[in-house]
Amino acid sequence: xxxxxxxxxxxKLYGFGDATxxxxxxxxxxxxxxxxxxxxxxxxxxxxxxxxxxxxxxxPTQGTYLLQGKNVARFSKWRQARYRRDRxxxxxxxxxxxxxxxxxxxxxxxxxxxGITQTRRLxxxxxxxxRVGLADREFFYPKQLSGGQLQRVAIAxxxxxxxxxxxxxxxxxxxxxxxxxxxxxxxSDLHTSGHTVLMVTHNPELTRxxxxxxYMHDGxxxxxxDSDIGSVPTLAKKMYxxxxxxxDDDLAGVSALxxxxxxxxxxxxTKKKPVKKRRTKSKTKKPKSRSxxx
Amino acid sequence: xxxKNNYRMSLNALRASRWRSFLTMxxxxxxxxxxxxxxxxxxxxxxxxxxxxxxxxxxxVTVLPGPQVEDREDIGQTLNPFASVxxxxxxxxxEYIQGIDGDIEVVPFVRGSGVVSTNEVEMxxxxxxxxxxxxxxxxxxxxxxxxxxxxxxxxxxxxVVIGSNVANELFNELxxxxxxxxxxxxxxxxxGVFAEFPRSPLPFMSIDYNNAVFVSREAGVAxxxxxxxxxxxxxxxxxxxxxxxxxxxxxNALADGRGNSDFAxxxxxxxxxxxxxxxxxxxxxIAAIAxxxxxxGGIGIMNIMFVSVSERTSEIGIRKAIGxxxxxxLSQFITEAAVLSLLGGVxxxxxxxxxxxxxxxxxxxEPVIVPELMIGAVIIALMIGVIFGAVPAIRAxxxxxxxxxxxxx
Ligand SMILES: Nc1ncnc2c1ncn2[C@@H]1O[C@H](COP(=O)(O)OP(=O)(O)OP(=O)(O)O)[C@@H](O)[C@H]1O
Ligand SMILES: [Mg+2]
Numbered sequence: 001x002x003x004x005x006x007x008x009x010x011x012k013l014y015g016f017g018d019a020t021x022x023x024x025x026x027x028x029x030x031x032x033x034x035x036x037x038x039x040x041x042x043x044x045x046x047x048x049x050x051x052x053x054x055x056x057x058x059x060p061t062q063g064t065y066l067l068q069g070k071n072v073a074r075f076s077k078w079r080q081a082r083y084r085r086d087r088x089x090x091x092x093x094x095x096x097x098x099x100x101x102x103x104x105x106x107x108x109x110x111x112x113x114x115g116i117t118q119t120r121r122l123x124x125x126x127x128x129x130x131r132v133g134l135a136d137r138e139f140f141y142p143k144q145l146s147g148g149q150l151q152r153v154a155i156a157x158x159x160x161x162x163x164x165x166x167x168x169x170x171x172x173x174x175x176x177x178x179x180x181x182x183x184x185x186x187x188s189d190l191h192t193s194g195h196t197v198l199m200v201t202h203n204p205e206l207t208r209x210x211x212x213x214x215y216m217h218d219g220x221x222x223x224x225x226d227s228d229i230g231s232v233p234t235l236a237k238k239m240y241x242x243x244x245x246x247x248d249d250d251l252a253g254v255s256a257l258x259x260x261x262x263x264x265x266x267x268x269x270t271k272k273k274p275v276k277k278r279r280t281k282s283k284t285k286k287p288k289s290r291s292x293x294x
Numbered sequence: 295x296x297x298k299n300n301y302r303m304s305l306n307a308l309r310a311s312r313w314r315s316f317l318t319m320x321x322x323x324x325x326x327x328x329x330x331x332x333x334x335x336x337x338x339x340x341x342x343x344x345x346x347x348x349x350x351x352x353x354x355v356t357v358l359p360g361p362q363v364e365d366r367e368d369i370g371q372t373l374n375p376f377a378s379v380x381x382x383x384x385x386x387x388x389e390y391i392q393g394i395d396g397d398i399e400v401v402p403f404v405r406g407s408g409v410v411s412t413n414e415v416e417m418x419x420x421x422x423x424x425x426x427x428x429x430x431x432x433x434x435x436x437x438x439x440x441x442x443x444x445x446x447x448x449x450x451x452x453x454v455v456i457g458s459n460v461a462n463e464l465f466n467e468l469x470x471x472x473x474x475x476x477x478x479x480x481x482x483x484x485x486g487v488f489a490e491f492p493r494s495p496l497p498f499m500s501i502d503y504n505n506a507v508f509v510s511r512e513a514g515v516a517x518x519x520x521x522x523x524x525x526x527x528x529x530x531x532x533x534x535x536x537x538x539x540x541x542x543x544x545x546n547a548l549a550d551g552r553g554n555s556d557f558a559x560x561x562x563x564x565x566x567x568x569x570x571x572x573x574x575x576x577x578x579x580i581a582a583i584a585x586x587x588x589x590x591g592g593i594g595i596m597n598i599m600f601v602s603v604s605e606r607t608s609e610i611g612i613r614k615a616i617g618x619x620x621x622x623x624l625s626q627f628i629t630e631a632a633v634l635s636l637l638g639g640v641x642x643x644x645x646x647x648x649x650x651x652x653x654x655x656x657x658x659x660e661p662v663i664v665p666e667l668m669i670g671a672v673i674i675a676l677m678i679g680v681i682f683g684a685v686p687a688i689r690a691x692x693x694x695x696x697x698x699x700x701x702x703x
Contacts, residue, residue, distance in 0.1 A: 057615060057695045078619050085617020096612045096699065100310050110616040112299050157616065 003066070004164060004196050005031040005054060010063030010073075012049050012219075023049040025219040026063070031198070033164070036191040038207045038227070039200045040236065041216030047200045048169050050216070054198060055088055055167045056080040068164065085113050089158030091168035091187075095150040097142045097157070103129060104138040107156045114161070128156035132186055148179025155186050159195075166190055168199040172206065184209050188229075204236040297629070304630035307602070308637075318598040319638035321591030322675055326642025328584035330671050331649050334661035336577025341662055343569045345492045350528075350562050351434035355541045357391070357527040357548070358558045359383045381556055383524040390551035394543050397532040401427040402524045403501075406517035408478025410460065410507055417463045421506045422477055424514035429455075432528040433491070433503065440471045440486030452513035453485035457504040461487045477507065477517055537561045588674070591638065592682040599631050599686035610690055611698025624691035631683020632676055639675025643668055 012024040024046045031037055039047045052058040053065065056072060065073040072083060084090075097106045108118075108125035116124070129135055132152040142150055151171060158166055168187060172180035180203075188209045191197050199210070207213045213233050215223040227233040308315040350356075359381035388402050406422030430442050437455055454475070461470045461484075470484045491503040509517060531540040538561060545559045560568070603610070610623055618626075643663070650661040 052696055055615075057699075078621070081614065081617055081619040081622075084615065090615050092699070096608070096615070098609055098612060100306060109613070113613075113617045113619075113622060118299075161617070 002033060002069075003030045004033040004068055005029065005198075006064075006066040007054075008064040008066075010053060010060045010065055012046075012053060012058065013061045022219050024053065024060070027219070027221055029214070029221065031196060033196055034191070034194055036188070036197045036209060036211045036229075037199070038210035038213045038236075039198065039216060040202070040204070040207070040213060041222075045216040046219040047216055049219075051167050051169050051198060051200055054165070055090060056084050085110060086161060087164045089161065089163040089166040091151065091154050091158050091166065091171045093170040093173035095142070095147075095154050095174075097150060097153055099142050102139050102141055103134060103145065103153045103156075106142070106153055107160050110157060110161045125156070125160055128160040129153070131159070132156045133182075146179070147175050148182055151175060151179070151183050152186060155183065155190075159190060163195070165196045165198065168197065170200050170202065172201065172203065180206070204232055207232050207236040297625075300626050300629035301633060303626060304633045307630055308634060314598065315634060318594050319634060319641065321594035322588065322635050322638025322678065323591075323642045323645055325585070325588030325591040326639050326671050326675060327645040327649060328587050329581050329674075330643060330646035330663065330667060331653075331661065332581045332584050333577055333667055334646065334650055334663045335653065335659055336573050336581075337664055337667070338659055338661040340570050340573050342492065342660060343573070344566050347562055347566045347569070349434055349492050350432075350565075351530070352562055353531050353533065353535070353537050353540065354432055354434070354562060355529045355531070355537060355544055356560045356565065357383065357387070357529065357544060358560065359525065359556070360558060361556055383527055383557065385524070386551065387524070387548060387557070388527060390547045391527065391529055391544055393551075394547050396535060398540070399428050399431055399530040401425055401429055401432045401528045401530075403526040403528070404511070404514070404518045404524050406477065406507075406509055406514050408480070408517050410464070410475065410477050412464050412473070412475045415464050417460060419505055420460050420463075421501060422509060422514070422517055423501070423506050424509045424511055424518045426511045428530070429508060430488075432530045433488075435491055435503075436489050437486035438489040439469070440484070442486055452480070452482045453510070454482040454513075455486040455488060455508045456484055457488050457502075457506045458490045459502075459504040460507055475507075477509065480513075480516060482507075482509070482513070537563070588678060592635070592678040595631055595635055595679060596682040596686060598634075599627065599683050600689070602630070603627060603686045603690040606690075607693060607698045607701040610693050611695050611701065614693075614695035615699060620691040623693075624687045627687035627690045628680055628683045631687065632679035635675045635679025635682075636672065639672050642675070643671055 007027055007029040009026045009028055010024060011022065011026050014021040014023055027046075027050065039050065041047050049058070053060050053073075054067075056067075056075075060073050063073075064071060067083065067087070072080065075083065090096075097103075098109070101109070104122060104125050107128050108121040111121040111124055126135070126138060129138055132155050134149060134152055134156065137145060137149060137153075140149075142153075145153065151174075155171075158168075166187070171187070172183055175183060184206055187197055187199060191209070191211070199206075201207070207227055208230055210227050211229060213223075213225055213227050213236055214221055215235060223235055225233050225235055227236075361381075383402070385402075388400055391398065391400050402425060404424040406424045408422060410417045410420035410422065428442070430437055438458075440455070442455055454477075456464075456470065456475075464470065464475055465473060465484075470487055472483060472485075474481055474483050476482070488503065488508075529540065529544060531537070541559045541561045541564075548557050548559070549555060613623060613626075647663065650663065653659055653661055
């Protein structure tokens with residue numbers, strides 16, 4: 001099958017001189033049409049940056065990005081906006097719905113930028129809401145909806161233009177396990193119906209829905225494994241018990257990952273023995289309660 | 295299509311912060327009220343002056359003392375009967391005009407002095423005009439009650455014809471005909487009352503004949519202490535002579551006779567044009583000052599649009615993420631500013647209608663809002679929105695989507 005996304009040595013640098021941060025470093029990645037790729041990695045490893053690059057919200061500092069064979073990174077802002085509108089759908093951790101609009105209007109918004117008449121917009125938006133099971137919430141405002149419902153509205157908005165690629169950056173990051181499952185099932189449905197899905201998550205459990213898992217660290221993809229739908233792949237399993245609560249725990253998560261993947265870097269050979277026993281309590285599939293203090 | 299969406303979106307956004315929108319609009323509203331009211335007052339005065347001048351009849355030529363000035367600043371001087379100090383018309387001028395071939399009715403106006411009163415009431419505002427000839431003809435107004443005085447002091451009594459205001463003030467609801475009144479210490483009998491003259495709201499521009507008492511020259515000698523100082527001569531030609539022919543032959547006759555050009559000869563259309571000229575300058579001057587408030591209103595819009603753009607940073611990020619182009623964001627915010635300002639303009643016109651209503655109620659001025667003025671006000675309001683909304687809208691359009699998405703208030 002053809003590669004829908006192809007990154008060749010893509011880097012993204014922030015800042016100048018001494019203050020330069022390499023958020024993504026010479027990443028090469030190929031994603032085939034219809035894949036469900038989960039992206040994992042510790043905080044600050046460049047997952048969101050990578051998603052923004054793929055989603056054409058940002059431009060790589062270096063490297064080539066082909067979307068459906070087109071060198072989109074070099075497109076004008078205007079053409080990139082057209083691509084976002086027609087071929088890409090976004091789902092964000094904090095939903096990002098417009099508070100002044102009803103669920104239906106929010107979902108219809110991408111269609112407005114295509115110049116579709118209002119009646120057709122609202123019909124299509126209504127269908128999308130039905131698809132995420134919120135047909136009865138059309139005229140609710142975001143403040144009248146629960147987190148899980150908000151994220152389903154956001155998914156409806158992402159799919160209303162029937163995009164090839166859906167990019168979800170920690171879509172369940174603010175949700176409890178029940179709401180997360182609903183959202184994941186929706187994403188899984190989209191995957192099944194042929195959409196390509198890229199999803200960032202900190203929850204290894206959610207890799208069950210993915211056909212492939214990518215692990216990032218310090219802006220580099222350090223591992224890439226295929227995954228059977230319905231099971232957590234081996235590397236993710238290693239991180240299973242590392243649901244973190246504090247920054248210390250974050251470090252534990254990193255070391256767990258470093259333990260899990262085969263090391264290329266000789267410096268990182270020192271195998272840390274993180275306090276595995278301490279975490280036994282959180283064996284239950286506890287959703288992440290990461291404090292989003294960025 | 296896109297415009298319709300933008301329009302709808304901006305109405306929603308404005309409705310979301312109703313009070314703020316209204317306060318922002320207030321700047322434009324006040325500016326539009328000020329400018330529209332000033333111009334409509336000017337237009338109203340222009341129209342009533344035109345009516346007044348037209349009431350003279352098309353074939354009347356007015357001769358005034360003082361040189362004929364084309365320069366607008368001095369036109370007021372030329373037309374102001376009280377400003378003709380140092381310049382004068384005399385009986386000789388009347389004769390020069392009467393000397394012209396053809397059937398010309400010549401009516402000189404001499405200012406009389408003395409307080410107008412009856413036994414009961416005094417009317418200090420009344421003007422005494424000592425005159426001769428067919429005044430109803432040259433003023434194009436009939437004597438409604440009684441008759442014009444031809445043979446004036448029959449049986450030793452002196453007659454006057456009065457304007458309608460004088461009749462009202464001195465005699466109230468009584469019929470004035472045949473009643474006596476005094477000017478200074480001389481007593482007169484009222485022989486007629488003029489039908490009401492249309493009058494301009496700026497009385498200093500010309501005499502309000504409704505406040506005038508017309509005295510014949512024989513009877514008024516004592517009232518016009520220097521009886522040969524004429525402040526205005528009206529000449530009415532025969533129907534076969536056009537006003538411009540009449541005016542140029544009067545000009546020639548006076549220039550030949552006097553040997554100078556210290557007089558002005560004005561056709562009706564000259565008078566109208568001059569008054570309009572003065573009023574245009576005046577109105578535009580005041581309107582320009584009033585327009586400063588429009589500018590301030592525009593700055594208010596710019597200010598609020600900056601606030602709005604920064605408050606809605608995350609909205610901008612969302613819109614860009616789902617495919618809005620920079621141009622679409624730009625037009626969204628410009629439309630919003632334009633709608634805000636346009637609504638201000640519409641409310642401003644309504645406000646000005648209200649102000650004009652009160653002006654009509656409490657002053658003799660009748661402001662007129664012509665359609666062009668309304669359309670102009672709407673267009674200017676729209677332009678203010680677009681111009682002052684442009685910079686904030688550009689800022690909105692240039693926002694980086696990622697930073698905008700990350701933005702938290
Ligand atoms: N606008 C920016 N300016 C400077 N540095 C940035 C900027 N955006 C991201 N970075 C840096 O790039 C790196 C990667 O950030 P990114 O947000 O992609 O991480 P992440 O993997 O998504 O983390 P998290 O799991 O916490 O969301 C971080 O070190 C971050 O500090
Ligand atoms: Mg992130």
